[in-house]
Structures are given as structure tokens and as C-alpha cells.
Amino acid sequence: MMDLLGLSEWAAIMLSLRVAVVAVICALxxxxxxxxxxxxxxxxxxxxxxxxxxxPLVLPPVVTxxxxxxxxxxxxxxxxxxxxxxxxxxxxxWTGAALAAAVMAFPLMVRxxxxxxxxxxxxxxxxxxxxxxxxxxxxxxxxxxxxxxxxLAGAVLGFAKALGEFGATITFVAAIPGQTQTIPSAIYGLxxxxxxxxxxxxxxxxxxxxxxxxxxxSEWLSHRMARRVGR
Numbered sequence: 001m002m003d004l005l006g007l008s009e010w011a012a013i014m015l016s017l018r019v020a021v022v023a024v025i026c027a028l029x030x031x032x033x034x035x036x037x038x039x040x041x042x043x044x045x046x047x048x049x050x051x052x053x054x055x056p057l058v059l060p061p062v063v064t065x066x067x068x069x070x071x072x073x074x075x076x077x078x079x080x081x082x083x084x085x086x087x088x089x090x091x092x093x094w095t096g097a098a099l100a101a102a103v104m105a106f107p108l109m110v111r112x113x114x115x116x117x118x119x120x121x122x123x124x125x126x127x128x129x130x131x132x133x134x135x136x137x138x139x140x141x142x143x144x145x146x147x148x149x150x151x152l153a154g155a156v157l158g159f160a161k162a163l164g165e166f167g168a169t170i171t172f173v174a175a176i177p178g179q180t181q182t183i184p185s186a187i188y189g190l191x192x193x194x195x196x197x198x199x200x201x202x203x204x205x206x207x208x209x210x211x212x213x214x215x216x217x218s219e220w221l222s223h224r225m226a227r228r229v230g231r
Contacts, residue, residue, distance in 0.1 A: 005202040011178050012186035013206055015094060019182060020162035022095075023102035024109075024155050031106060031154060035113035036139070040122075054107045061104065061167025068100055068172045096173040097180050101162035108161050109154040112218075116150020117143065153221035160214035164207065183207050 005013075037043075038050055056064050072079040073091040082088040090096035120143055128138045166184035175185035187203050190196040 005199060005206075008177055008181075009186060009199050009203055012181050012183050012203070015097075015178075015180075016163050016182040019094060019098045019101050020159045022098040023105055023162040024158045026098070027102040027106050027109060027158060028151070028155055031109040031158075032113055032151060035110045035117055035154075036143075038110070039114045039117035053110050056104050056168075057107045061165070062171050064103060065100060065168035065171025068096070068103065068168065072096065072099065072172075090173075092173050092176065092180060094173070094180055097169050097182060098162075100168040100172045101165045102158075104165045104168055105158035105161040109158040112154030112157055113147065113150050116147035116153075119150075120146045149221045153218045156214050156218040156221065160211050160218070163210055163214070 034049070034053060038046065038053075069091065070076050072082075074080060074083060074089065079090060082090065088095075090099055124146075125138050125142055128142050129135070133141070163182075164184060165182070166188070169180070169182060170185050170188075173180040175181045175189060181189070183203055183206065187200055187207075190200045190203070
């Protein structure tokens with residue numbers, strides 16, 4: 001397989017890994033917070049929040065990419081603010097690819113973590129609270145250790161989704177070789193070039209190995225979480 005891939009293909013692989021890692025690191029804290037709200041709190045607009053969180057799963061990825069472009073692009077309200085105030089530009093940059101990947105992976109991360117929180121007996125949290133522990137301390141010392149496998153499972157699922165993200169990414173940041181061209185966009189570009197089948201096979205093989213590895217790890221972590229909560 002090494003012989004099937006050239007420098008540009010390896011650059012796409014490394015960029016995909018970089019984008020996926022950054023996307024998960026940035027999205028995970030917010031995913032934990034949102035999952036906790038949806039699992040433990042009852043408030044006005046809860047179902048609306050739940051719908052917004054899962055919207056990227058049902059929207060065409062190109063639509064999500066377009067919304068990111070008009071919002072975080074140079075002419076967008078948030079994008080222009082970030083560039084003028086902080087000098088940060090996301091459009092047609094690898095950081096924009098990480099943002100698109102994080103948005104697409106976010107629902108899967110929230111869902112996995114939410115299931116883990118819902119599997120924890122609220123009585124354990126209430127017992128700790130009656131002993132004088134604050135809600136923050138209860139979460140850090142009781143809830144968080146119990147849901148750690150589900151957090152890891154969500155992170156792995158998010159990583160796999162971020163690796164395979166195509167529609168939103170190519171719409172928001174295009175497919176610039178060495179800058180924003182990830183594995184999916186590299187495969188798509190190579191399919192348009194006659195005689196590039198070996199490189200396509202190599203990238204597809206890498207994508208399958210990475211995705212399958214992530215899914216197996218996620219499944220293993222889910223079983224660990226189920227055993228930990230006694231199910």
C-alpha cells in the first residue's frame with residue numbers, strides 16, 4: 001500500500017488526522033456540557049436544543065457547509081468579527097476544515113455521552129449531594145468517572161466521523177492540496193483523473209482501516225461503560 005501513495009496522498013492523510021484530532025479536542029468539552037443538559041435538566045427549549053444538536057445528521061452536508069460559509073466566512077458575521085478582532089480566518093483554511101468536521105461529528109459525540117449519563121443512577125449523585133458536595137463536585141467525582149468510557153467512545157466516534165467528512169468541508173474550505181484537501185476530497189479529486197486508480201485504492205484502504213479501528217475501539221469502550229454501570 002505504501003507504494004500506491006504519493007506525497008500528495010500522504011499529505012491528505014496527515015491533514016485528515018490533524019483536522020480530526022483538533023475537531024474532537026475542541027468539540028468534546030461542549031459535547032459533555034450539552035449532553036449533561038439534555039440528560040439531566042428539564043428546561044424550556046430543551047427539545048429545540050436537542051433538534052439543533054442533531055440537525056447536522058439530517059441536513060445535507062452541503063447545506064451545513066454553506067451555512068458555515070455564510071456565517072464563518074470572511075463576509076459572514078462571525079467570520080468577519082474573528083478576522084478583524086483576532087486575525088483568525090477560517091474560510092479556505094485547515095482550521096475551517098476542523099470546524100466543519102467538529103460540527104458534523106458533534107451530534108454523534110453528544111449522543112454517546114448522553115446515553116452514558118442517562119445510564120448512571122441519579123441516586124448516586126443525589127447521595128453525594130446530601131453529604132454536602134456541590135453539583136460541580138458531584139459531577140467531577142461521581143458522574144464523570146462513571147461516564148468516562150462513554151466520553152471516550154463519543155470522542156472516537158467523533159474522530160471517525162471527522163475523518164470521513166466531505167460535503168460540509170469541501171463547501172466551506174474547498175479542496176486545496178496541502179492546505180484543506182483531506183482524504184475524502186483527495187479521493188474525489190483523484191477519481192476525476194484517468195490512471196489514478198492505484199492512489200485511490202491506497203487512500204480508500206487507509207480510510208477503511210482508520211474507520212474500522214475507530215468503530216472497534218468505540219464498541220469496546222461502550223461495553224466497558226455498560227459493565228461499569230452494571231448493565
